[in-house]
Amino acid sequence: SQKIEQNSEALNIQEGKTATLTCNYTNYSPAYLQWYRQDPGRGPVFLLLIRENEKEKRKERLKVTFDTTLKQSLFHITASQPADSATYLCAEGSNFGNEKLTFGTGTRLTIIP
Amino acid sequence: GAGVSQSPSNKVTEKGKDVELRCDPISGHTALYWYRQRLGQGLEFLIYFQGNSAPDKSGLPSDRFSAERTGESVSTLTIQRTQQEDSAVYLCASSLGSLNTEAFFGQGTRLTVV
Numbered sequence: 473s474q475k476i477e478q479n480s481e482a483l484n485i486q487e488g489k490t491a492t493l494t495c496n497y498t499n500y501s502p503a504y505l506q507w508y509r510q511d512p513g514r515g516p517v518f519l520l521l522i523r524e525n526e527k528e529k530r531k532e533r534l535k536v537t538f539d540t541t542l543k544q545s546l547f548h549i550t551a552s553q554p555a556d557s558a559t560y561l562c563a564e565g566s567n568f569g570n571e572k573l574t575f576g577t578g579t580r581l582t583i584i585p
Numbered sequence: 586g587a588g589v590s591q592s593p594s595n596k597v598t599e600k601g602k603d604v605e606l607r608c609d610p611i612s613g614h615t616a617l618y619w620y621r622q623r624l625g626q627g628l629e630f631l632i633y634f635q636g637n638s639a640p641d642k643s644g645l646p647s648d649r650f651s652a653e654r655t656g657e658s659v660s661t662l663t664i665q666r667t668q669q670e671d672s673a674v675y676l677c678a679s680s681l682g683s684l685n686t687e688a689f690f691g692q693g694t695r696l697t698v699v
Binding site for chain 2: 514516517518573576578
C-alpha cells in the first residue's frame with residue numbers, strides 16, 4: 473500500500489533563510505500532492521496543491537516541486553519568518569475512483585529569530 | 586456556516602460509554618473525511634464519504650467505530666464502549682469531491698476517555 477513519509481520530525485531554520493521540507497511516497501505516483509499547515513490546537517489549513525504532470529508550483533514565499541522519478545515533493549519557504557513556525561503536512565490523493573486523502577506524519581518547523 | 590463545524594469541541598467520557606461526534610461540512614461539499622490525531626502524531630485516516638456513501642472504511646480501528654452521513658451533509662462518528670486508547674483529537678474535513686481540490690478542516694473534537 474502507499475506510504476507517505478516526511479523525513480524530518482523537526483526542523484530548525486534561522487530567520488531569513490529558506491526552509492526546505494521533504495515528502496516521499498513509496499509506491500504508485502499520486503495524482504496530486506497537497507501541503508497543509510497545522511498550528512497547535514487547530515485543524516490543518518491548505519497551502520498548495522501540485523499535480524503529477526506539474527513540476528513546480530508557487531504561491532508568494534512558498535514553492536512546491538514534484539519529482540516523479542525521485543518519488544518526492546519538496547516544500548520551500550523562502551525568507552522564512554518566526555510566524556512560519558508550525559507543523560507542515562503533505563497529503564497524497566490518487567485517482568483510483570475515490571477521493572481518499574492520505575497524510576504524512578508532518579514536520580515541525582521552527583524559525584529561529 | 587462558512588467553514589466546517591465540529592461539535593462538541595471537547596468531550597470527556599468514562600471508559601465503556603458511547604460517544605457521538607458531529608461534523609457539519611461546508612454546504613455543497615460532497616466529500617467528507619474523518620481523521621484521528623493522537624497527541625504529537627500525524628493524521629490517521631478513519632473513513633471517507635462521497636455523498637452519503639462510504640467507499641473507504643478501511644481506517645476504522647475496530648467494530649466499535651462507525652460513521653454515517655445523511656442528506657449529503659451532516660456526519661456523525663460514533664465510538665461505542667470507549668477505551669482509553671480512543672483519546673485523541675478527531676478531525677473532520679470536507680471538499681468539493683473532485684480531484685485536485687483542497688480539503689477544509691474543522692477545529693476538531695478533543696476526546697478524553699477517563
